[in-house]
Amino acid sequence: MMTWMRLKNAALLLVSLAIAAGAIEGTGRFLANRKERAMLVSSVHLNWTMCHEYDPVLMWRLKPNLKNVPQAYSFKGVMQQWTASTNEHGLRGAPLAPKGGRFRILAIGDSRTYGLGVGDGDTYPVYLQAAFDREQAGSVDVLNAGVPGYTTLQGLQYLRERGMDLEPDLVLVCFAYNDAVEIPAPGIGDCDWENPKASPFGFMSLLKDAVRGAHLDRDPLFSPRTARLRPGEMLDCLIEIRNVCAARGAQALFLAWPALSEMVGEELNQPHYAGIVREAARLAHVPVISLFDVLEIHSDRIFLDDIHLNAEGNRIVADYLAGEIEKLYENGSLSSRTPRPPNTGTPHDPPEDNEAAMARYRKWIAADPSCFMPYEKLDSLLRRRGDTEARIREWRTFTERFPDQARPWFALGHALLAASDLDGAISAYRKAAELDPEDPAKPASIGFALSRKGDIDGSAAAYQAAIQIAPKHPQVRMQFIEMLCGAGRFADARTQLDECRRLGVAIPPELARQVENGKK
Structure with missing residues (x-):
């Protein structure tokens, strides 16, 4: 009699658990489907174009x-x-x-x-x-x-x-435009999105939502999301x-x-x-x-x-x-480690000079000579003119007006480098490095210009100075290794590659293979 009662109770317990599990699973699947319809996009309602x-x-x-x-x-x-x-x-x-x-x-x-x-x-x-x-x-x-x-x-x-x-x-x-697009409540943006049916079990979706909703023991760090x-x-x-x-x-x-x-x-x-x-x-x-x-x-x-x-x-x-x-x-802003596209020559519809924009950037520099942005914008317009001498004169004028600011000297160095005046570029870069000793780009630029002159030892010393400032700067490390490979100094390049690996600095596989193979 007791055995029969125990079996009956066990059966009732199993049935109850099965019913509860079924209810949880059904609720989870229902909420997953409803959540999917509330998302930015899903398989349920992605029919807004024939192309997607x-x-x-x-x-x-x-x-x-x-x-x-x-x-x-x-x-x-x-x-x-x-x-x-x-x-x-x-x-x-x-x-x-x-x-x-x-x-x-x-x-x-x-x-x-x-x-x-x-x-x-x-x-x-x-x-x-x-x-x-x-x-x-x-x-x-x-x-x-x-x-x-x-x-x-x-x-x-x-x-x-x-x-x-x-x-x-x-x-x-x-990108940039769609990132800022407003989203309606409940504020599910791109980083919150997931495939709600990725799990075969509905209760997993329910469990995830419960964990998110609990916020553990602290309030949310950010206000509700309003953009994707x-x-x-x-x-x-x-x-x-x-x-x-x-x-x-x-x-x-x-x-x-x-x-x-x-x-x-x-x-x-x-x-x-x-x-x-x-x-x-x-x-x-x-x-x-x-x-x-x-x-x-x-x-x-x-x-x-x-x-x-x-x-x-x-x-x-x-x-x-x-x-x-x-x-x-x-100018070396894109590495030479990959084959470069052919020279495209002059665009067949070159943009006209914009004197008003150049005047605006000159005024900006005069008001804030330490800000990098007006230098980049003005130099871009000067480069598009194709008049290297005018570009050099422009930046010489700013070095005279602001002799204690690094940025005009750095821009002058780029202009002189473009004109193949390597000694002038190196001198300008060194002045910029003296005025801004915490920026690794300054000694790295010296190293690039010295390598163009064939002074490999001087170039290596300049790159080492840049590394002293920023040991994990990937672009400086990459340019240094490329310079060493180009000079045939593969043993030194291997030393630099080993140091990058030790510090966790990512070096492109093709460059690493070039170093290890010891081929130019």
């Missing part, structure tokens, strides 16, 4: 193998129509050929890179390809990996999941993009693409994050190309709306980028 499909990591992506799919969008109240095609990789454009020996540029970004509002042949990556082809056809591949609506986080995830498998040598990075990415999240993503590229032997190049409203001194409804791009470039030691000036010059005829460009605007941007990329390789 759901992706469990990226949220959405372009469908592969599309052919002339009709698209339409209203710009300034006028409906614009075009067609879009994608290749087998889901990239807008033609099928992808094997890389071979070509220099490959991968352009990641949002709808500006994708080319919203224009046909397949009128995007800026297509015009950038044409700019390089005019000089040496078939030597460069430019791939368009832009996806409408993407944020910097999605760009980072794309590189990790697929982009780096395309073997790019240079990655152009253009917080500024700090975007900054972190950009820096990590640089790291992902470096780990695979590629270089990142950031683009600061402002909205039309910024050019007339107005702010968007949501904060615009273009300034974060420049700050991330500074922190990650990544070159950045600002499109502010070139867009401002032509702003009366190239904008479809606040951020998107027509075909002419995309061509102007591409021609400008081609010239700036070549300059970055010439």
Whole structure:
């Protein structure tokens, strides 16, 4: 009798547990489905375009193998129509050929890179390809990996999941607009997003929400989210993009693409994050190309709306980028460890001089001679003029006005280096280093100029001085190793490589192999 009662109670307990587990699992699945519908995007409601499909990591992506799919969008109240095609990789454009020996540029970004509002042949990556082809056809591949609506986080995830498998040598990075887009309550942004059905068990979703809701023993650190990415999240993503590229032997190049409203001194409804791009470039030691000036010059005829460009605007941007990329390789801002694209010559639609902008930057420097930004902007305009002597005269004038400021001397050094006046450049760099002894870029620039003169011992000493200031500065370390390899001093290069590994400084695999193989 007692045995029967025990079995009965055990059976009732098992049934009760099964019912409870079923209720928890059902509740978890119900809440997961409801949560998915509340998210920014999900498989439930991703039907807003014929060109996109759901992706469990990226949220959405372009469908592969599309052919002339009709698209339409209203710009300034006028409906614009075009067609879009994608290749087998889901990239807008033609099928992808094997890389071979070509220099490959991968352009990641949002709808500006994708080319919203224009046909397949009128995007800026297509015009950038044409700019390089005019000089040496078939030597460069430019791939368009832009996806409408993407944020910097999605760009980072794309590189990790697929982009780096395309073997790019240079990655152009253009985001900032969608990152600041407002989101409604409950404030689920890109960093909060997850595939709610990734777990086969509904109770796991319930458990995760319970843990999040408990906040453990402290209040939330931040106010409720209002944008897809917080500024700090975007900054972190950009820096990590640089790291992902470096780990695979590629270089990142950031683009600061402002909205039309910024050019007339107005702010968007949501904060615009273009300034974060420049700050991330500074922190990650990544070159950045600002499109502010070139867009401002032509702003009366190239904008479809606040951020998107027509075909002419995309061509102007591409021609400008081609010239700036070549300059970055010439002045050492982009490393010589990868094959460089051919010289593109003078863009066929060069931007006109903007005296008003130059006057504004001169005034800015006079008011705050320690700020780096007006120097970069003014020097960019001077370089675009192509008058090296005028550029030198400009910076000599500022060294005379502000002899105790490092930045004018540093800019003068760059100008003299571009004119192949190596002794003058070294002298200016040394003055800048004397005035700003905490900046490793100053002695590193001395080292670069000395290597151009053939003074390898002096160059090595200058690079060592830069390393003393910032032992873990990846760009300084990379340039030093490249210089040693170029001089045939592979034993010294191996010593530097071993030290980088000991300190945890990432060195591109191709450069490490060059050192280990002892080949130029």
